[in-house]
Amino acid sequence: xxxxxxxxxxxxxxxxxxxxxxxxxxxxxxxxxxxxxxxxxxxxxxxxxxxxxxxxxxxxxxxxxxxxxxxxxxxxxxxxxxxxxxxxxxxxxxxxxxxxxxxxxxxxxxxxxxxxxxxxxxxxxxxxxxxxxxxxxxxxxxxxxxxxxxxxxxxxxxxxxxxxxxxxxxxxxxxxxxxxxxxxxxxxxxxxxxxxxxxxxxxxxxxxxxxxxxxxxxxxxxxxxxxxxxxxxxxxxxxxxxxxxxxxxxxxxxxxxxxxxxxxxxxxxxxxxxxxxxxxxxxxxxxxxxxxxxxxxxxxxxxxxxxxxxxxxx
Numbered sequence: 001x002x003x004x005x006x007x008x009x010x011x012x013x014x015x016x017x018x019x020x021x022x023x024x025x026x027x028x029x030x031x032x033x034x035x036x037x038x039x040x041x042x043x044x045x046x047x048x049x050x051x052x053x054x055x056x057x058x059x060x061x062x063x064x065x066x067x068x069x070x071x072x073x074x075x076x077x078x079x080x081x082x083x084x085x086x087x088x089x090x091x092x093x094x095x096x097x098x099x100x101x102x103x104x105x106x107x108x109x110x111x112x113x114x115x116x117x118x119x120x121x122x123x124x125x126x127x128x129x130x131x132x133x134x135x136x137x138x139x140x141x142x143x144x145x146x147x148x149x150x151x152x153x154x155x156x157x158x159x160x161x162x163x164x165x166x167x168x169x170x171x172x173x174x175x176x177x178x179x180x181x182x183x184x185x186x187x188x189x190x191x192x193x194x195x196x197x198x199x200x201x202x203x204x205x206x207x208x209x210x211x212x213x214x215x216x217x218x219x220x221x222x223x224x225x226x227x228x229x230x231x232x233x234x235x236x237x238x239x240x241x242x243x244x245x246x247x248x249x250x251x252x253x254x255x256x257x258x259x260x261x262x263x264x265x266x267x268x269x270x271x272x273x274x275x276x277x278x279x280x281x282x283x284x285x286x287x288x289x290x291x292x293x294x295x296x297x298x299x300x301x302x303x304x305x306x307x308x309x310x311x312x313x314x
Contacts, residue, residue: 087137
C-alpha cells in the first residue's frame with residue numbers, strides 16, 4: 001500500500017523474517033521544504049506525545065530568552081552547551097550572500113549532481129572550498145533539516161569550521177574522529193527527548209520522524225557540573241578561529257558579500273543536541289567531529305551548533 005502525505009512517501013510491506021504483519025519502509029522522498037507540518041505531526045506522532053513534548057519544551061524555553069533550543073532536538077536526548085570564540089562569519093541567511101555562494105558552487109563545478117545524493121551533501125564540496133578561499137571560520141544559515149514539532153525555517157543554525165591536525169584522532173572504519181579544544185565550559189543543560197529517524201531525500205530539507213516503538217522521555221532541565229577544558233589534554237585537536245587575510249577580504253568585496261557583525265565574537269555560548277550514549281565523552285573530553293568534508297551542507301570537519309545569543313537570531 002502506497003500512501004502519500006504532504007510529499008512524504010512510505011510503503012507498508014513485509015518481507016521474509018518480519019515479525020508481525022508489516023514493517024514500514026521509507027521511500028527516499030522528503031517533504032517539500034517549509035511546508036505546513038501539522039499533517040505530518042498528526043500522522044506520525046501520538047497526539048498525547050506531541051502535546052507533552054511541546055508542553056515540556058515550552059517550560060524550558062524561558063531559560064534561553066525565547067531562543068528555540070529545541071530546533072535540533074531530533075539529534076537525540078542531551079542538550080550540551082559550551083563557549084566558543086568565532087573568527088570571521090559568513091551569513092548565508094542573507095539572500096545576496098547565498099546567491100554569491102551558489103554562483104561560486106556553479107562556477108567551480110563542485111555541485112554534486114548525483115540524483116541519489118542527499119540535499120545536504122549536494123553543496124558540501126563547494127562549501128569547503130568557498131569557506132577556505134574566502135577565509136571564513138563559521139556560517140550562519142537557516143535549517144535544512146526539520147524536526148516537525150520544533151524546527152522553524154527561520155531558525156538560526158551555526159556551523160563552525162575546525163581544521164583537523166591529522167594527528168590527534170581515533171580511526172573508526174575509514175573515518176577519523178577528532179575531539180575539539182575549541183568548545184570550553186561544557187555542561188549538560190537538558191535531558192530527555194524522543195529518538196528520531198531521517199526521511200532521506202534529494203529535493204528539499206530532511207524531515208525527521210519518530211522511530212517506531214521508541215518512548216518519549218520527558219524534557220527536563222538537568223544542569224551538570226561544568227567542564228572548563230578537557231580530561232584529554234594533549235589528545236585534543238587544536239584549531240584557532242579563522243580570520244581572513246587582506247586578499248580574502250578583497251575577494252569578498254569583489255563578490256559583493258555582505259559582512260556579518262557577528263564575526264570575531266568571543267565566548268559565544270552555543271549548544272547542540274547529542275546522543276546520550278556519548279554525552280559523557282563529549283562533556284569531559286570535548287565536542288567531536290569527523291574528518292569527512294564531503295558530507296553535510298557546509299562539510300563535516302567542524303561543528304553544527306545553535307548560537308545561544310539572541311543577537312545571532314535577528
